[in-house]
Amino acid sequence: MSTSPIEMIPKEIGRLVRIGANLGITDIKLTGGEPLLRDDIADIIREVAAVPRITDVSITTNGTLLADNATKLKEAGLRRVNVNFLTLNSRTYRNFTGGNLDDVIKGVEAASHTGLNPIKLNVLLLRGVNDGELDQMLDYAKQVKAILQIIELEPVNISSDYYAQYHQSLSKFEASIKGQAVSDELRHYMQNRRIYHLPNVDVEFVRPIENTEFCAHCTRLRLTSDGKLKPCLMRNDNLIDVLIPLRQGAGDERLTEIFKEAINKREPYFKSSVQNNR
Numbered sequence: 001m002s003t004s005p006i007e008m009i010p011k012e013i014g015r016l017v018r019i020g021a022n023l024g025i026t027d028i029k030l031t032g033g034e035p036l037l038r039d040d041i042a043d044i045i046r047e048v049a050a051v052p053r054i055t056d057v058s059i060t061t062n063g064t065l066l067a068d069n070a071t072k073l074k075e076a077g078l079r080r081v082n083v084n085f086l087t088l089n090s091r092t093y094r095n096f097t098g099g100n101l102d103d104v105i106k107g108v109e110a111a112s113h114t115g116l117n118p119i120k121l122n123v124l125l126l127r128g129v130n131d132g133e134l135d136q137m138l139d140y141a142k143q144v145k146a147i148l149q150i151i152e153l154e155p156v157n158i159s160s161d162y163y164a165q166y167h168q169s170l171s172k173f174e175a176s177i178k179g180q181a182v183s184d185e186l187r188h189y190m191q192n193r194r195i196y197h198l199p200n201v202d203v204e205f206v207r208p209i210e211n212t213e214f215c216a217h218c219t220r221l222r223l224t225s226d227g228k229l230k231p232c233l234m235r236n237d238n239l240i241d242v243l244i245p246l247r248q249g250a251g252d253e254r255l256t257e258i259f260k261e262a263i264n265k266r267e268p269y270f271k272s273s274v275q276n277n278r
Contacts, residue, residue, distance in 0.1 A: 014047030027056040036065040049077025066107025070114040085121040119146040127168035151206040229262035
C-alpha cells in the first residue's frame with residue numbers, strides 16, 4: 001500500500017522522532033490500523049531506530065503479514081512486537097476478523113525465531129467467544145515464549161449492544177492467575193497494572209482506560225499518520241498539526257515549540273475522578 005500525500009514519509013517521521021527524543025522521549029511504538037500494510041514500514045523503522053536516545057522501537061500488529069516481514073523489520077531496527085491474538089480457534093478467528101489464524105501463528109513463530117522479543121500476545125477477552133481459552137492461551141504463550149496480555153473490552157468506538165453482549169470482567173481471570181503466580185510486580189509507568197510471573201510465562205491484565213489510574217499515570221504522546229500530535233488517546237478536539245509546519249520549512253526550534261505546546265495540553269481525561277481520589 002503506497003502512502004498518500006497527507007501521510008508522513010519515513011524521513012519526516014524520523015525528523016519528528018528526533019525532536020521528541022530531544023525532549024526526553026525514549027520509546028516508540030508503531031500502531032495502526034495495521035502498520036504492516038505500509039510498504040515503507042521497514043524504512044520508517046530504520047529512520048526511527050537511528051535516532052539517538054531512542055532505546056526501544058516496537059510495533060503492534062494483527063500478525064497476518066508478520067511472517068514475511070519479521071526478518072527485514074528486525075534488520076531495520078525493530079526490537080519487539082505486540083500481536084493481537086483473539087483466539088486459538090480457527091473458525092472463531094475467521095468469523096470475527098475475516099482472516100486466517102494460521103497466518104498469525106506463522107507470524108508469531110517468525111517473530112520468535114527472528115529474535116523480536118519479548119513478544120506480547122494481546123488477547124481481547126470477549127464473553128462467549130474466547131473466555132474459555134485461558135488455559136490454552138497460557139500453554140501457547142509458554143510454547144512461543146511470549147508474554148500473555150489479557151485486555152478488557154472498553155465501551156469506546158463500539159455500540160452499546162456490542163459491549164453488552166461481549167464485555168467480560170477480568171476480575172475472576174486475574175484472581176485465577178494471581179493464585180498460580182510465584183511473584184508479581186507493579187508497572188508504575190503502565191497505569192499501575194500488575195504483571196504476574198508464573199512458571200515459564202508472564203501474564204498482564206489491561207483494565208479499561210476509563211479509570212483514574214490510566215489517566216494519572218499516562219506519559220504518552222501520539223503522532224497520527226497525517227502528522228497531528230495527539231496529547232490524549234480519548235480526545236480528537238485538541239490535535240496539533242506538526243506536519244504542515246515541517247513541510248513549510250519550519251526549523252527544529254519551531255517544531256520543538258509545537259511539541260511543547262502539545263505536551264502542555266496534556267491533562268487527565270478523567271480529571272474530575274483523578275482529583276476526587278487524591
